[in-house]
Amino acid sequence: MKTQAAIAHASDKPFVIEEVELNDPGEGEVRVKIAACGICRSDLSALDGKETVEFPVVLGHEAAGIIEAIGAGVTTLKEGDDVILSWTPECGICSGCMRGEVHLCSGINMTTGSQGPLSLGGIPLDRFMGLGAFSEHVVVPQSMAVRVVSTLPVEHACLIGCGVTTGFGAAVNTAAVRWGETVAVLGCGGVGLAAIQGARIAGASRIFAIDPIEQRRIVAGQVGATVTLSPVDVVPLVRAMTVAGVDCAIECVGSIATMQDAFNMIRDGGRAIVVGLPAYTDLLDIPAIMLLREKKLSGSIYGSCSPHRDFAKIAALGESGKLNFARLVDKTRPFAEINEGFAEMRAGSFTRVVLKF
Numbered sequence: 001m002k003t004q005a006a007i008a009h010a011s012d013k014p015f016v017i018e019e020v021e022l023n024d025p026g027e028g029e030v031r032v033k034i035a036a037c038g039i040c041r042s043d044l045s046a047l048d049g050k051e052t053v054e055f056p057v058v059l060g061h062e063a064a065g066i067i068e069a070i071g072a073g074v075t076t077l078k079e080g081d082d083v084i085l086s087w088t089p090e091c092g093i094c095s096g097c098m099r100g101e102v103h104l105c106s107g108i109n110m111t112t113g114s115q116g117p118l119s120l121g122g123i124p125l126d127r128f129m130g131l132g133a134f135s136e137h138v139v140v141p142q143s144m145a146v147r148v149v150s151t152l153p154v155e156h157a158c159l160i161g162c163g164v165t166t167g168f169g170a171a172v173n174t175a176a177v178r179w180g181e182t183v184a185v186l187g188c189g190g191v192g193l194a195a196i197q198g199a200r201i202a203g204a205s206r207i208f209a210i211d212p213i214e215q216r217r218i219v220a221g222q223v224g225a226t227v228t229l230s231p232v233d234v235v236p237l238v239r240a241m242t243v244a245g246v247d248c249a250i251e252c253v254g255s256i257a258t259m260q261d262a263f264n265m266i267r268d269g270g271r272a273i274v275v276g277l278p279a280y281t282d283l284l285d286i287p288a289i290m291l292l293r294e295k296k297l298s299g300s301i302y303g304s305c306s307p308h309r310d311f312a313k314i315a316a317l318g319e320s321g322k323l324n325f326a327r328l329v330d331k332t333r334p335f336a337e338i339n340e341g342f343a344e345m346r347a348g349s350f351t352r353v354v355l356k357f
């Protein structure tokens with residue numbers, strides 16, 4: 001079929017919405033009509049050439065929609081099902097999937113190169129994270145479309161596909177925050193604000209939100225941070241306010257300096273969790289002697305979540321108001337205004353711009 005997709009032809013060029021050719025869903029695949037797709041910071045990095053994508057590419061990986069057609073052998077979904085897209089293929093047979101850690105599936109890939117159902121004038125189009133959801137329709141394996149029955153509006157539900165799950169899960173799954181603990185969240189974009197909410201729901205007693213942008217600190221306070229701080233000289237400040245350091249620090253920036261700050265502000269035996277995406281060549285220096293104090297440093301991807309287990313639960317927290325989605329979306333725009341949306345996200349003060357289809 002023909003559909004409309006936003007093509008990124010090169011880093012320095014605006015998106016062009018063009019008619020593209022989309023193959024019918026094959027064995028085990030489904031076609032999803034996209035209803036809403038958030039603009040995640042990883043989309044900006046990919047557009048800037050910092051991720052492994054091949055231009056021309058269709059970005060977009062934080063989407064909700066409805067099943068429109070199913071291919072042969074699809075048993076888990078049917079036409080009309082509401083779904084949220086997931087970027088782990090959950091292959092079921094790699095070592096990560098065999099351990100039940102589908103967020104570590106070896107099939108996760110930022111690029112699908114020329115392998116995929118989408119083409120423009122005979123030229124195959126890459127799809128970021130195997131999804132390419134800045135498009136009216138996508139064709140994906142059934143494992144990457146997760147049925148979620150929810151009353152959440154689509155412009156909120158789509159965030160479960162990436163930012164909310166990544167941040168919320170980093171707090172409740174990877175860090176496994178326990179009641180009464182002290183938590184610092186470094187970086188208060190969409191992921192950081194979801195981590196703050198995860199810490200709050202897990203029962204953290206004090207949540208330090210650290211960000212250079214005042215507007216973000218204000219929002220952090222609105223979703224559960226108890227103390228908001230600028231990152232300048234923040235380590236001694238947090239250590240002094242907690243006597244021995246926080247139980248847990250969650251880094252949501254992706255810079256070496258904030259990763260070091262996260263490690264240096266945790267107590268002996270505490271956990272530093274890195275969620276932010278560094279450059280591929282970055283190396284992290286930490287004082288190795290501090291490992292003798294049983295300080296722990298861990299990465300976190302996709303909030304250590306299992307989309308088929310966790311998406312519906314996260315949506316339910318949104319429905320009950322425990323997880324505040326409304327404060328995470330600053331603006332919705334029609335799909336046609338994708339370039340304006342990217343410009344707003346790049347300006348920095350917005351948590352999320354969501355495109356509606």
Ligand SMILES: [Zn+2]
Pocket residue numbers: 089090091092093094095096097098104105106107
């Ligand atoms: Zn796998």
Ligand SMILES: [Zn+2]
Pocket residue numbers: 040041042043061062162163
């Ligand atoms: Zn994302």
